[in-house]
Amino acid sequence: MPNDEQMTIREMCDTFDVTPRTLRFYEAKELLAPIRIGSQRLYTRRERARLTIILRGKRFGFSLEDIRQVLNLYARDGSNLAQMERTWDLAQDRLRAMEQQRDELTVAIGDLKAELETGAGLIAAARSQNARSQNAAPPGK
Structure with a gap:
């Protein structure tokens, strides 16, 4: 990292592969x-850590409000126990939702393949x- 303490918006964009618009x-x-x-x-280092959490949360499909709750817990609880428990609960909920989406996609994919086979026939x-x-x-005709 260019500066261990502070980074400019350009350095953040380069480091985290995001746009200035995303940061703003x-x-x-x-x-x-x-x-x-x-x-x-x-x-600062704190903002870099927060951005890491935001990007990871978005990758896992968390809403911005869920991410905000996790970030707020970091700020309030020095022991991080509440943050860990809340993050664990959110992650469990998200995992269930992702597994349900996967199952629904598996069924939809099977249906589409069957339709394609029928269409090919x-x-x-x-x-x-x-x-x-x-x-x-x-x-002659």
């Missing part, structure tokens, strides 16, 4: 609070019928 969005949602010196934003039959019709046509 999280700032507007009060998930990040960089130091502001004039128009420049400087991100209908196409093959139609091609065969067309070929027979063309072969049965009287010469």
